[in-house]
Amino acid sequence: MKKFSKVIAMSLCIAMMLSVAACGAAPAPSSSSAPAAPSASASSEASPAASSEAPAPAAPVAPIDSITAPVSLVHWQHTSAARNAIVTELAEGLMKKNKNITITTEYMPMGDYNTKLLPAMAAGTGPDTMQIEAGQFERFVKNGNLQPIDERVIPVAEFESAFIPETLSALKRDGKYYGIPTDVQTIVLYWNKALFKDAGLDPEKAPNTWEELQEYAKKLTKYGADGKIVQSGLGMGGYSPVVESFMLQCGAKLVDDKGKFTVNTPEVLEAYTFASELVTKDKVYHPEFMSRWTAFRTGKGAMVFGHPAMLGNFIETAPDVDFGVALVPEHKGNRNVAVTSWAFGIDKKADPLAASVWLDALTNEEAQTQWAVKTGEIPSRKALHDSAEINKDPRVKIGIDSIKSASYGKFQVSAYGSVWKKCWERLVLNNEAPAAVLADAEKQLNAERAKLMAD
Amino acid sequence: MLSSKNRNKLIPYLFVGPAILYFASVTLIPALMALPISFTNWSITNPKPRFVGFSNYQLLFQDPMFFETTWNTICMASYIPLVLALGLLLALLVNAKSFGNVIYRVTFYAPVVTSTIAAAIVFEWLYDPSFGLLNSILGAFGISGIGWVKDPNTSLMSVILFKLWKGAGAIMIIYLAGLQDIPTELYESAALDGASNTKAFFRITLPLLRPQHIYLLMTQTIGLFMIFQETYILDGPLDSTKTIVNYIYTEGFKNMRMGYASAMSMILFVLVLVLAVAQKKIVKLDTV
Secondary structure (H helix, E strand, O other): OHHHHHHHHHHHHHHHHHHHHHHHHOHHHHHHHHHHOOOOOOOHHHHHHHHOOOOOOOOOOOOHHHOOOOEEEEEEEEOOHHHHHHHHHHHHHHHHHOOOEEEEEEEEOHHHHHHHHHHHHHOOOOOOEEEEEHHHHHHHHHOOOEEOOOOOOOOHHHHHHHEOHHHHOOOEEOOEEOEEEEEEEOOEEEEEHHHHHHOOOOOOOOOOEHHHHHHHHHHHOEEOOOOOEEEEOOEOOOOHHHHHHHHHHOOOOEEOOOOOEEOOOHHHHHHHHHHHHHHHOOOOOOOOOOOHHHHHHOOOEOEEEEOOOHHHHHHHHOOOOOEEEEEOOEEOOEOOEEEEEEEEEEEOOOOHHHHHHHHHHHHOHHHHHHHHHHHOOEOOEHHHHHOHHHHOOHHHHHHHHHHHHEEEOOOOOHHHHHHHHHHHHHHHHHOOOHHHHHHHHHHHHHHHHHHHHHO | OOOHHHHHHHHHHHHHHHHHHHHHHHHHHHHHHHHHHOOEOOOOOOOOOOEOOOHHHHHHOOOHHHHHHHHHHHHHHHHHHHHHHHHHHHHHHHHOOOOOHHHHHHHHHHHHHOOHHHHHHHHHHHOOOOOOHHHHHHHHOOOOOOOHHHOOOOHHHHHHHHHHHHHHHHHHHHHHHHHHHOOHHHHHHHHHOOOOHHHHHHHHHHHHOHHHHHHHHHHHHHHHOOOOHHHHHOOOHHHOOOOHHHHHHHHHHHOOOHHHHHHHHHHHHHHHHHHHHHHHHHHOHHHO
């Protein structure tokens, strides 16, 4: 009996030691997995060049020289290697221009960002300037947490003429703008050229229509002996801006004149059915297969929809994958995609002039050129869309072109995103009928909207 | 000037004072604050919350997600007998006074002191259906892998397995302390009377570990209703691993509905209180 106990104890001991050892070895893969999703992170080696080009704030109105007393600003944003480098360099550039300004930049993981920002702002210990999701802006402004951008730095007229209109709609209140748009994102298609070649497809030609997308995805999917996917033709994770783009291409309006969600419509049903059947019927992807990003990076995913800013990320994280970037396939001549964005805002307690000067330095044409070239991010200033420097890289140009047929994303609030996530899972894991899921989605979205309006 | 007698009376309070202050400021006061907040529409960013009466509570009882996450939490109760059994088994195995037992004890206890988040992230990789270690091992034996956390049918089980790995060591230590308090004479007498090992275990060991059973049952039940980190990382589809505390967190910090989240916290508090009182009655704690 005692001997037997010892044998069991020994085996359990070894099992536990192995598990603990695994814990020690794991940080690297884990950190790359968690925040993987939609953020650009092009190589940080590009940053040294940027420091010598640190921009001046928009020259005509920026009263940088009128800041004659010392001002300290703390700036927060969610982390991304390439972006962090640019922001830090821009801050250093501004501090060199005016020694009275001190800027401390702090970056935090996307997953923790909102949960740190909100309580800090409520407690009055938050940053002076920060990045906020466009969908959250209205609430912050209504509750008096933010102050408007100083008109001496960016006049209202400049906002309306210079920036993409879709990125401004959530930022205006009582004739004033409370944020400067940044992190503008549409949806584009990334494809792996080598896998295309293996499947007998033209490696330089992405699918141009829904029909081609479906056909290519099926051809590119491979299954193992047990029938499980070993190579996914198209990573369809149900990410709401992707599914919303399908809906827009079917002509869906998504909201009525009063702002109420109307997603239980034939147009949305057509899009939702097509998108979900790629998984349930055509079996080009399965949620139990690796994440669509991991699949693409490791050459196990042939196509994936993503934000243009994923370009910089893929260059850095998938150096061995030869990939192309294309506009999303069209449906009935429509290539519309959803635009999502963030904006830089100013906390109510900050020095408005200095904060506005700093945010302008972060978002003026010179700064946004850096953002675009180094991260693939779409500039929020329209003038840059024709910039030869930015359009030099054809893959960056695709991102810029995608904004030309884009609509303001209607689901840029985390609660709406959660509703769509669960609805998608019901479709692809429970095989529920899209019509029934959409009926529930409409109810849930409007219930969430009602809660937001009541606050 | 305090007399020597009074000074002696004061000294213990000085020792426990900092701990009480810390507990009050980061636990007690915030917990009490949740009650008034639950009657408002406070959203963190809103500096002037409005009194909304019982509407958060009314909303809560119409919210299917509240019931779904409460049910998920209750389903995790199957973890309690499993972890108690595993902890007791480990304690019995390492109780023998033989060379090497210290190493076993340290090894079994190591997961307890490992960061839950870090360990859960590792398990997320071990569980991965495509390239995870567990499915690779199953595959080596010709067994088709399962979806683990990514399958709503097995996600809760995956979380429970992780919790067993993480929590059994702590249970083992408590039981081990109890086992070492049992006089060896009792086993010797039983052996003389012809009792088998099994009989001795059921007639001597288990009954004499009663205080440990009671303590562990109560703390594990209360702990069950506070599961958060494990399910935050091992997040199954269709909210299959979302517990009530995860939902409170989502509503409070992601959706910025502190009033509603506080109302849920109050209900959770009542639920735990009722369970604790019921347990106390059932096991007749007064005899311990």
